[in-house]
Each structure stands twice: as C-alpha cells, then as structure tokens.
Amino acid sequence: MNFHSILFKNKIELIHEAPSFFVDLNLEQVVNTIIYGKEEYNLKPFFYTSLYDKDEIIYRQEIMKDIESTDLFNYIKRFTQSMQGMRQQLPNTKDFYCKYQKERFFLDAVNIYCDAIKSLNENLARANLKSSGFIAFREYLTNYIESINFTSLYNETKKLLADLSSIKYSVLTKDLKVQVVPFNSETDYSEEVEHTFDKFKREAEKDYRMKFEYTSFMNHVENAILEGVATLYPEIFKNLDDYCLKHANYQDETINIFDREIQFYIAYTEYVSKLKKAGLKFCYPKISNKSKDIYDYEAFDLALAYKLVKENNPIVCNDFYLQDEERIIIVSGPNQGGKTTFARTFGQLHYLAAIGCSVPGREAKLFLFDKLFTHFEKEENLQNLRSKLEDDLVRIHDILQQSTPNSIIIMNEILSSTTLQDAIFLSKKIMEKITRLDVLCLWVSFIDELLSLSEKTVSMVSTVVPEDPSIRTFKIERKPADGLAYALSIAEKYHVTYNSLKTRIKS
C-alpha cells in the first residue's frame, strides 16, 4: 500500500469551519481543550471534518488503537517533539546572525532531523503495529532512510558536527585587546585555586556563580572571535559553507505531513487518558450506516467530565439503547437533572465516532450519520416571544427539510416560549414528521403527551433521590415519564400526602 496520510485512506476535502452543532454540543470547548498547546499544528480542521465512510473510520480506529500502546505513543511523541525542536533550531533568516552561526544552527537542525527519523524508524521496527496506516508509514520510512538522499545527508552531518565540536581555542584579553589563539592544554586555574583552599572546604552555603543564560544572539565581539576561530580552522568552515548550500531543502514532505497529522491521535489520546485515570471508560464503537440499533453503556459528557475530573468531583454515567423500531428518545424529568448533559452526550458520541475516535462508554454501537442537527434553546433570544417561536419553527422546518432517514436530530427544550396548548399541538405535528422520516432523534421535552404518539418513541427520565427529591442523581433512566411519582415524593417530604394529611388534620 502506498502511504500518503495517517489520517485519510483516500483524499478528503478538509473543512475549516466548525460544524453548526459544535456550540450546542459543547464540542468547541472539547476540541479546544484537546488541541491546547498544539496550536502550531492547526489541528482544528481535522476535528471539523467528519467521515462518512466506514472504512475511513476503521482506518483511524486501528491507528488510534495502535497509538494507545504506551511504547508507540512515547516513540511518536518523542519524534514529534524532536521535529518541533528542529524547527525551533532553524535560523530565522530575518535575524542578523553571523554567517557561521547561522550555518551552525542549520547544521544542528538537520542533525536533530536525522536522529529523530532514525530513532523513529528503529522504534517502529520494534513496535507491534496492527493498523494498516502505521504499517504503510513504517514501510515508507524505511525506504526513505535507505535512500541515497538520506544516507548522504546523515553522513555529512555527522562528520561536520564531529569536526566542529573538536575545535578548541583560547582567547587572551588585556584591556581592549583581544587575541584568538590556538588552545594549548593548560590546567584549569579555577580548580587550582579551589584546591589551595581545600583544607577549609565544607559544604558550600552560598553559590556565588553568576548565571549566564545561553542566548543564540551573538554580539559583535563574539562575532569577531568566531571569525578568528574560522581563520584557525579554515577547512572545516569551508566545508560548513558547502554543506549548507547543498542541503538547503532537506526535509521530506510526506514525513512533515505525518508529523502534523499524527498530532490528531496524540492530542486525543492524551485527553482521553486524563479521563481514564479518573476511572472513566472509553471504547471503540461499532459503526453502522444501516442498522439503527444503537447503544452505549456508561456514557458521559466529555466537556462536563473534564471539568469535574479537574475539580475532583464524581461523574455520573448513563446508559441508553434503541432497538427494533425504536428511533426517538424523549427525555423528561426535573430540571437540573442532567437532561441537557444527556442530550449533549448523545450528540458527542455520534460525532466522535464519525471522526474515528474512541467514545465515552464501556461498550457502544453508534450510527454513521450523514448529517447531524441540533436545536438547543437559546436563552438570550427570549426578549420577543413571537419571533422566538417563529425562529424555533423556522429552524425546525429547515432541519426537517434537510434531514434524510440517515440523519440525527437532537432537540433541547424547544417551544418553551409558547403556551402549553400550542406547544403540545406543535410538538405533535413535529413528532409526526420525525416519525415519518424514520430519523434517529433525541428530544428533551416537558410534554408528556409526546410519549404516547408512536411505538418509535422511548421515554427516559432524569431521576431524583426518592427520600429527598431536591437531590438530583443525574441518572437518566429508561422508564415511563411518571410525573406522579415525582410529585408524590415531594408531597411526602412536606407531609401533605393523603395519609399524612389524615393524621395531621385533627378532626
């Protein structure tokens, strides 16, 4: 197989803007956290571009599984860090470095490049690779290293470095006169002085050494000294000149692309491992673009989980499944009970699956959608009731227009801006259309009447602690929207149930 990209089996057009549902699902926040510190690689497009082909997803899943092995992860990480180091080492042409210094920076950069590639190749040879992507890359790398281009680059670099680092010289200064002279082995005078006072020596309490920070900058005195050194070793410096001309374009394009693209996996793996440390589970979902039987056990919202883990707070996981004719999950129950979080989770899971990532959960099967739509209520639009309702309906209309049976629709507390009767009426209408579309849908709603509409709907309810309904469990459970149980438990808490009232009310 010919290797061209570690992210794509076939060429795919990258999307450079965040999908419209990113904000609703808190995915923008998730992605920003994932790529934090890796801005130089411009990873966002990789997270914005979802895959529509099962093979592409499996290509990535395999690679992601490979990279989850600590050894391979560390090899790759070390490689990309070296490449980063190499780029920093490359002289910036705008800077007014002295020629010999600029050339040396270039040489050092090439050296880092050579070593990084060599050691990556050795490490990959040792690694137990299973993904077709990595295996193809390994083959590419081996061929590259054996090429005449690379071997001559490598040998010349090492030779020149050895020559340069063997250079020693002395500088004799007196007042304003500076002489660069050959090094003649002489004893270290600092040691001599120290030795004289050895008899008083004890553990030093104070270090009088001044810290001289290394800066790549060279002032004109240092410049002049380096010129002087070059006159002491003319041949070596001539070779350095020639080398830089010859190897100006030493970097391999495919490897450069790999260096960027592999960051997608590194970033996600690092992110996931932080959550795994807190005991959360991730799995590679089974993907289908035909069967709408889906499930995920112990799922959770990535954005919320990341925040809670950082604060050392517990995370509540939830299960869901749809089977046979079931298509629509209606989520109801007390407010602040985790309904919105559950809706986000549902969307996140499907999106992550569609970009080839592992997803929160112990075990999952998810649907490969063609389009994902979200419609979350936006509080800030509440100022005008009529236009708000209109906005809602326009948006829903658009969604239903664009949806195919292979889409996913997630709606959160819509139609709250109208009367209950209107809301029931509109909801029923919308539900009919969704049912007819046979589309997968999650709908957070306060309207119980939706449940009885078809065999395609499933009810899930956010739950409370029975003894104290003011305590949320953040568990969303598949059960009938039994509004009464909730109301009764509150009644019991305030001793206003029938039995309580019978006892409390004296005849």
Add this chain to the structure above:
Amino acid sequence: MKVLLLYKNDDFDLKQSLPWNERELIQDLELNILFNAMAGDDDFLFDVSRKSILLGLKNDLDTIVYRQNILKDCLENPTVIRLLYDISVGALDKRKIGWFGVFSRYPSSILSDSTRMMEIFVDILKLLKNFADENAGKFQSEGFNRFFTMLQNELTDTYFEEIQNHLNSLRFRDGILISYDLGKGNKGANPKLHKFHSKKTSWLRQLFTKRPQFFTFYINPRDESGARALSDLTNEGINLVANALAQSLDHILHFFNQLRTELAFYIGCLNLRDKLEEMQAPSCFPNPMASEERKHSFKELYDVCLALKMKQKIVGNEMNADNKSLVIITGANQGGKSTFLRSIGLAQLMMQSGIFIPAEYFSANICGTLITHFKREEDITMKSGKLDEELSRMSSIVDHIIPNTLLLFNESFAATNEREGSEIAKQIVTALLEKNLKVFFVTHLYEFAHNLYNNNKMGKAIFLRAERQTDTSRTFKLIEAKPLETSYGMDVYNKVFGGS
C-alpha cells in the same frame, strides 16, 4: 580544617533542632538562671550555653569524657583560652567591615572583593598559627592537642606563600586567558580560565614569534557596547574562580565562626566556675556511666540554679540509688522536694554536656533523654480540665520516650481525688518501669507511694522523704524513709496563718 572541640569528629551545629521539650525543660529546671550565669550579658554566649546544654542529652560517653578533658585544660589556662576566643571574635568583626562580596553579582567584583578580604584573613590565620606555636605546650587534652597540631601542620609558611601567589595571579596584570570549546550555535562553550604570565609562559611567546598573524582585534575605546560585551565574556570566564575564592572565604569565615562557637561553650563553663568559686560552692567532674546501667549516687548535690539565685551556698543532698530504677520522694511541703528533683535534672544535663557538677561527688548513668512532667501551678482551671491537660501532656511525652529515658515527675496526676490519681500514677509508673526507664517521682499521693513501697520486692525502688525536724523547721535534707501519710500541710498552714 575543623575545630572539633565539642565533638571528636563533628562540628557543633548551632542550627540543629533542640529537644522537643526544650520549653518544658527550661521552665521546670529554671535553666535560664544557669544559662545567664554562663553567659554574663553576652547574647552569643547565652545562645551557645543554652543549645550546648540542651543538646548534651544526645552525647555519648566518649564525647562527655572528651569535653571534660578539654574543660580541665581550660580551667588550668583560663587566660590563654579567653585570648584565643578573642582572636576568633576579632576575625569575625573584620568580616563586617570588609566583606562586600556577598552583595555583588558580578564575578569581577566578587573576585576583587574576595581577593582583598583573603589578604586580611591570611593575616589572621598567621596570628592563629603563631598563637599555636606559643601555647600548644600548655595543653594536655586530646582535643586541644589535635587542634593545635592541626594549626601547626596546615598553616605553614609554604602554604601562606601559595595563597599569596594566587592572590597575585588573580589580579590578571598580563591579561586573562580563557579557553573554549566550539559549542551550540558555534558560540564559545565551557569557558576555562588558565594561568597566564606573559614573562613565564613561553609556549605562547613561541607561537607568537613563529606566527605573528594571530587573529587580533581591538575594541574601539568609544565602543561602549563592545567593552560591555568583552567584560561579559571575561566575567563568564572568571565566574568559577570568583566563586571558588568567595566560597573559600566563606569556609574560612566558617572556621572562625566555628572556633568562636565551640570556645564559647568553654568560656561559659569558665564563667560558671568563677561564680561557684565566689560562693565557695563545691563542684566536681562527674563519673558518667553507660546508659544501660542504673547508677545514681552523689554527695552534696545541690540545685545550682537555686544557689545562683540566692547567691550563696545551699544545703546539698546525698543519695545512693545504684541499681534502682525508681525514686519516690514524699514528705513535708516546702521540704526541698522540688529543689531536689530539679538538682537531679540539672546534674544530668550538665554531666551529659561535659560540664562539672554542683556536688562533691556525682556518678550516674547517662540517659537516653530527659523528660519532665511537672504540675503546672498556673493552671487554675477546673479539676477535670487540669487532669485532662496533664494526661494529654503525658500522652505527648509517651510519643517521645526512647530507651533509657529519665523521667522526672513533680506532683503529677494529683488534680483529682487521691484514689483515682494514685491509680493513674500507678498504671503509668508501672508501665514505665517495665519498659526499663528511670523515674523520679515527687508525690503527695500516699496510696500510690505506699502501694509501690509494699510491692518493692525486687528492690527496684528507693523512697526518700523530706525530713521534718520536730521543731517544724526544715532542714532541706532528704532521707531514705518509708512514705508517711501526712505532708505536714498543717505546718505550713500554721506558719502562714500565724499558728496557734
């Protein structure tokens, strides 16, 4: 070069932490009176006295004897020792005048300050060497012999000459020669300073004569940034040597500081001895025994702090408690029980730090550590609160007990009725004895004392009583006797309230 006048192999470290119960020991044994007597009005002497005595509890037998012998030398030659102390104090005064290096950041100024300071210290070292040559013969102890021999061996004329050579070289009259490796970015790396004299160093001259075209350039006198760049390079090159010299100076200062500190202990002892002689109060070098042994015998042991406070010789006690682990002291109020207990604690501390003892004769095993549990008079809370405090204090004491600890209890656990107090005291003391610790216990708890007396089949305990003369005047002498049931509180009452 180490002073080693307090420990055979170690420096005395003023910064080490004191025993956890420092505060209790000072309060219960009224140690500040002792420290003040040793220090006069000198804060430094006070500090050294306090720490050396409290830290004495850690000393082993060898160290105690080592110090005793040095102290004997000091007592023989007080004037010479005070003179030596003055030299060390003087050296450190010079430091305050001249040592600016500590404030500077630049190697070049650190180096020039250090060079100047080093010249001053070389003079003081020479003074010390001459002092050793003149006085070494007057001392017998191992510690002083080693010290003076060290000075004579280490501070030779050749050595002083070597230092002088360095101080001359470090003025760099012929220029500064620094070698480099070609490092990162082709900048000079690992600068190393080399000794360079244009007249003496022939190889360079040879090179110059053969190849006069060596790369030479001059910084224009008006090029300020060039001059700064050059001085940066020079500073980097002399960084290590400046550090070496400045640190060496610190080390020499430390030597003088150490000398001053360790001598301060003996100066304190000299001061104390002068005070005791003024009062014609006796003192003797004790006979310390191994910590596992159970020895405690003495003649005319008195509370040195009480004597210092009253500025007169006071009545001492006699005891032979060899092979005993428990000493129970009962008897008349104001009969000298507390004073006796304090004299036990003070003697132990003084013996273990190597000082003479306020007694005619004293011999005891050294203890692992010394712990006091004295009734706290200032606690005027409710009875239960007070017992609570006492037991809580006992609990933290238990955390710090090590083998062969000596514990001094003064009317402990009496903050309840006699039966309960006795039971608590009995349980505690019995446990301590079974752990093979040594206990002195002043008590009014008759049931407790009597119970121990009746069960003293192994003869591990000895019972002392504050003696009462029939005319009710106190002798302040303790005798070995069975505990009695009354503490003569009536006597005291009568005395205070005018009697019948």
